[in-house]
Amino acid sequence: MSNLTVTYYLEIMSSWCLWAEPAWTELKARYAGRVDFQWSIALMNAGDFPVSREQCDWFYRRSGLVMRSPFMLNSGWVEPARKGDYRAPNHVAEAARDLGATGDDVRLALANAAMREGKKIGDLAVAVAVAAKAGKLNAGKLRARAASAAVAARVAASTTEFHAHRLSQRPAFIVADAIGDKAVFSGLATAAPLAAAMDAMLADCAAYASHAAHLGKPPAA
DSSP: OSSSSEEEEOHHHHTHHHHHHHHHHHHHHHHTTTEEEEEEOOOOOOSSSSSSSHHHHHHHHHHHHHHTTSSSGGGGGGOOTTTTHHHHHEEEEEHHHTTTOSSSSHHHHHHHHTTTTTTOTSSHHHHHHHHHHTTTOHHHHHHHHTTHHHHHHHHHHHHHHHHHEEEEEEEEEEEETTTTTTTESSSSOOSSSHHHHHHHHHHHHHHHHHHHHHHOOOOOO
16 A cells, blocks of 8 residues: 555546546556555536536537647537436446456546547446446446446445535545645646645655654654
8 A cells, every 4th residue: 555545536427527537647657656546436416417418518618628628528418308317327337346347447438438429328228338348347247236226325425425525526636645644636637736746745755754764653651
């Protein structure tokens, strides 16, 4: 176990989480072997979702321009009749972990299927098909697991954990170290601010380790 852990709170259907993925990949490469990286689902509320493709496209134009993207995201996944219920792809991503797909591939495939290809992955069958192909998983087992009470409970718990940090924006990153320090980033989609905090925290951990090597534990009294 490393001295530093980064927890990335995400929603599969969040465009800002998709925009943050290059930063996540960059950080994982830069700090490989020195930092523990993990992700957790933080479901958006039903009212957070666009109510029409037109509204979704407006948000996509804004975020795409902010991120200087050479492409626009695809609103084809939007289904107004769902009234903001897009839990299925999140449950599928979580379920895939139980079947051995513990990395980023499945959840990225789901996000790209929706926001780059316009697939309606709010439908469980569509989400399962995308995830099973990306993770080389048995579709039947994946669907059964995604529909299970255990997975629903885990997703609910990680969402509650997200809100316990008094956060409302995704992506969110919690950086915690072995000496009790914590840095919280909410809504940022670039690597630089996280890297600055991580470098400072790693340096502090190294300083504490050096002190312990020279002077040992503090006096009991």
